[in-house]
Amino acid sequence: MSDMSSPSNSSSSSGNAAGNTSAKTPVLTVDHLTMRFGGLIAIDDLSFHAYRGDITALIGPNGAGKTTVFNCITGFYKPTVGMLTLDRPDTGASFMLERYDDFLINAKAGVSRTFQNIRLFAGMTALENLLVAQHQRLMKASNFTIGGLLSLPGYRHAEEAAIEKAAHWLERIELTDRADDAAGDLPYGDQRRLEIARAMCTDPVLLCLDEPAAGLNPRESADLNALLRDIRKTDDVSILLIEHDMGVVMEISDHIVVLDYGKKIADGTPEEIRGDDAVIAAYLGVEDEEVEAVEKEIGV
Amino acid sequence: MSELADKTAGAGQGTHGTASGPKIIGALKDAAIAGVIALLLAIPILSFRTIPGDGGLAMYSRWREVAIAVAAVFTGRLLLNLFWWSQSGTPSRTKASALKSLSSLLSSSTRFIAPAVIIFAFLLPFMPFSNRYIMELAVLVLTYVMLGWGLNIVVGLAGLLDLGYVAFYAVGAYSFALLATTFGWSFWICLPLAGILAAMWGVILGFPVLRLRGDYLAIVTLAFGEIVRIVLLNWYTFTGGPDGISSIPRPTFFGLEFKRFGDNTFAQYFGLEYSSLHRIIFLFYIILILALITNFATMKLRRLPIGRAWEALREDEIACKALGINTTTTKLSAFAIGAMFGGFAGSFFATKQGFISPESFVFLESALILAIVVLGGMGSQIGIAIAAVAMIGGIELFRDLAEYRMLIFGLAMVLIMVWKPRGLVGTRTPSIFLKEKKTISADLVQEGHG
Numbered sequence: 176m177s178d179m180s181s182p183s184n185s186s187s188s189s190g191n192a193a194g195n196t197s198a199k200t201p202v203l204t205v206d207h208l209t210m211r212f213g214g215l216i217a218i219d220d221l222s223f224h225a226y227r228g229d230i231t232a233l234i235g236p237n238g239a240g241k242t243t244v245f246n247c248i249t250g251f252y253k254p255t256v257g258m259l260t261l262d263r264p265d266t267g268a269s270f271m272l273e274r275y276d277d278f279l280i281n282a283k284a285g286v287s288r289t290f291q292n293i294r295l296f297a298g299m300t301a302l303e304n305l306l307v308a309q310h311q312r313l314m315k316a317s318n319f320t321i322g323g324l325l326s327l328p329g330y331r332h333a334e335e336a337a338i339e340k341a342a343h344w345l346e347r348i349e350l351t352d353r354a355d356d357a358a359g360d361l362p363y364g365d366q367r368r369l370e371i372a373r374a375m376c377t378d379p380v381l382l383c384l385d386e387p388a389a390g391l392n393p394r395e396s397a398d399l400n401a402l403l404r405d406i407r408k409t410d411d412v413s414i415l416l417i418e419h420d421m422g423v424v425m426e427i428s429d430h431i432v433v434l435d436y437g438k439k440i441a442d443g444t445p446e447e448i449r450g451d452d453a454v455i456a457a458y459l460g461v462e463d464e465e466v467e468a469v470e471k472e473i474g475v
Numbered sequence: 476m477s478e479l480a481d482k483t484a485g486a487g488q489g490t491h492g493t494a495s496g497p498k499i500i501g502a503l504k505d506a507a508i509a510g511v512i513a514l515l516l517a518i519p520i521l522s523f524r525t526i527p528g529d530g531g532l533a534m535y536s537r538w539r540e541v542a543i544a545v546a547a548v549f550t551g552r553l554l555l556n557l558f559w560w561s562q563s564g565t566p567s568r569t570k571a572s573a574l575k576s577l578s579s580l581l582s583s584s585t586r587f588i589a590p591a592v593i594i595f596a597f598l599l600p601f602m603p604f605s606n607r608y609i610m611e612l613a614v615l616v617l618t619y620v621m622l623g624w625g626l627n628i629v630v631g632l633a634g635l636l637d638l639g640y641v642a643f644y645a646v647g648a649y650s651f652a653l654l655a656t657t658f659g660w661s662f663w664i665c666l667p668l669a670g671i672l673a674a675m676w677g678v679i680l681g682f683p684v685l686r687l688r689g690d691y692l693a694i695v696t697l698a699f700g701e702i703v704r705i706v707l708l709n710w711y712t713f714t715g716g717p718d719g720i721s722s723i724p725r726p727t728f729f730g731l732e733f734k735r736f737g738d739n740t741f742a743q744y745f746g747l748e749y750s751s752l753h754r755i756i757f758l759f760y761i762i763l764i765l766a767l768i769t770n771f772a773t774m775k776l777r778r779l780p781i782g783r784a785w786e787a788l789r790e791d792e793i794a795c796k797a798l799g800i801n802t803t804t805t806k807l808s809a810f811a812i813g814a815m816f817g818g819f820a821g822s823f824f825a826t827k828q829g830f831i832s833p834e835s836f837v838f839l840e841s842a843l844i845l846a847i848v849v850l851g852g853m854g855s856q857i858g859i860a861i862a863a864v865a866m867i868g869g870i871e872l873f874r875d876l877a878e879y880r881m882l883i884f885g886l887a888m889v890l891i892m893v894w895k896p897r898g899l900v901g902t903r904t905p906s907i908f909l910k911e912k913k914t915i916s917a918d919l920v921q922e923g924h925g
Contacts, residue, residue: 281799296790298920359919
């Protein structure tokens with residue numbers, strides 16, 4: 176575990192990491208995260224940072240535990256051991272994510288996610304999908320339905336603002352023409368982008384994307400890259416993504432964390448990862464006679 | 476089964492390969508299978524009849540009827556195969572599209588139909604053909620329309636399958652009856668209180684079932700409905716047990732009573748000749764207004780964040796959580812509001828009947844209300860209204876046919892569900908639109924998993 180490319184592995188991780196990546200503030204700090212399912216250790220003592228304004232990619236071979244990390248961060252699983260700290264850059268508040276219930280992670284901490292298998296509200300229109308995402312704010316504006324029932328001006332203004340915001344996002348994902356079509360009717364690539372827009376409508380500080388490029392053709396994949404770069408540029412949001420498509424990962428991410436069998440095997444910029452022997456070994460496998468040497472190198 | 480049928484088909488018909496042979500052979504084979512099934516069903520159902528004879532029951536057989544039934548099924552199926560269905564065995568395209576256009580007409584012309592129906596409903600008591608029977612029937616139908624609309628919030632919008640809805644109807648009725656008979660409060664005070672109490676019971680039911688989905692939710696709600704009924708039946712000191720509660724006060728028109736004699740009666744005040752019809756017409760307007768309140772409240776709620784959250788919950792609960800929607804309060808609010816309207820309907824039922832007992836709140840009622848919602852199309856207000864009229868009106872219409880009416884009725888329901896598996900109006904109307912309102916096909920809308 177004393178590998179050069181894994182900067183954070185102890186309680187002094189923040190100092191260490193800051194030295195490595197030029198004084199960026201972390202939004203998400205994952206500290207000694209372990210997740211066990213019975214006898215299976217899905218994640219084993221994982222520590223890393225996601226920095227503000229960065230696109231951090233979480234990669235690894237199938238079954239490496241990437242989605243489990245996501246489920247821990249977004250509250251769908253409670254980690255067995257470890258700490259997940261989210262520092263909201265906007266309010267300065269700090270949240271221990273492992274202590275929050277599923278929906279509060281989004282509502283309070285501002286972590287928003289998409290799913291590996293798209294989970295849009297298929298029977299609702301694209302516009303409705305984006306309005307449901309703004310539920311928190313609209314619910315407050317409607318005085319928990321009472322003001323809404325009476326059509327008070329406060330609620331009407333909030334609803335207009337919500338529609339405007341939804342329209343803005345539809346514009347950005349180029350789906351304005353299909354705003355009133357059922358989400359389930361949209362082509363696959365559009366559904367992916369709509370899901371990202373829906374996640375963005377919750378005003379997140381950390382956007383977690385679970386394989387956003389899965390099943391996309393090269394053109395749609397390029398559109399997705401453009402969208403993610405655009406989001407990073409214009410919105411104050413940090414992105415954490417799981418991806419298998421190395422084209423997407425290498426092109427857009429600022430920082431890559433590589434997992435294999437629940438352990439972190441590398442952590443660094445795309446250039447560093449590209450040349451990392453442990454990563455190459457994990458992805459491509461190694462010759463039998465090299466196994467020992469590689470194992471020594473990656474510390475197992 | 477099919478091997479057996481094949482043999483019968485081969486032995487019985489002895490078909491030869493002709494020019495259009497395959498089609499005829501296939502049709503005969505299919506008809507023979509249907510005939511065998513009919514035979515197997517007819518033997519236990521039709522073939523024997525018991526009559527009280529000397530010193531006990533005598534049994535005589537009815538093989539002629541069995542033969543007629545089997546022959547009818549065989550020829551009917553054969554004719555359907557040859558002339559009605561296309562070769563693939565599905566209804567031909569023209570018929571399917573005709574049905575589709577009918578349903579789209581139904582859903583698209585809601586805008587014109589709904590106001591017309593409401594105006595017609597308001598004028599119904601003054602129509603030349605309206606009489607006591609029609610008014611009583613209209614009151615009954617409207618009660619079920621209201622119950623259907625109330626259950627629609629839980630089942631149709633939030634996608635929570637509730638088989639114990641009658642419990643809230645019962646809670647509303649008993650709350651009303653007990654409040655009115657114990658404290659002597661008037662209808663207009665007891666009505667909202669009964670609604671609030673029913674809503675409270677909706678939340679009480681909601682808590683234990685929050686984590687349950689689908690079949691499990693259905694079973695627990697079913698049990699809840701039975702628990703409420705059995706408590707009402709056995710808590711003799713409080714509810715009167717099987718004797719029920721009688722002499723529940725009737726509603727008054729701003730303090731004017733609908734009585735033949737007395738100081739302050741409706742007929743006397745307006746200088747009308749007393750007629751028992753006045754009270755029924757008054758009840759009709761009460762339930763009409765209550766039902767319309769349910770409808771407009773539901774339509775308004777659908778367009779509010781809470782309503783969209785209900786529908787989102789039906790579509791995908793996990794995605795809701797990821798978007799920061801508190802699924803607990805969302806589910807509980809659906810149960811509470813659905814139950815509240817059930818409670819209103821229950822109060823109305825109590826004041827209309829003047830007497831209630833647990834017998835009125837059996838599982839069959841829950842099933843009937845759910846059938847109305849499913850038949851009408853989950854989530855569709857107009858569909859549910861049509862289904863309620865058809866079901867309750869239909870049951871009354873076939874009253875002369877005695878025991879066969881349920882048979883006809885069941886058959887009609889099966890046919891409708893085969894034609895339109897998602898109910899009469901299966902399409903969904905979006906709650907909001909940017910440019911153009913497009914209805915959403917039923918295939919995309921989820922049915923909810925609880």
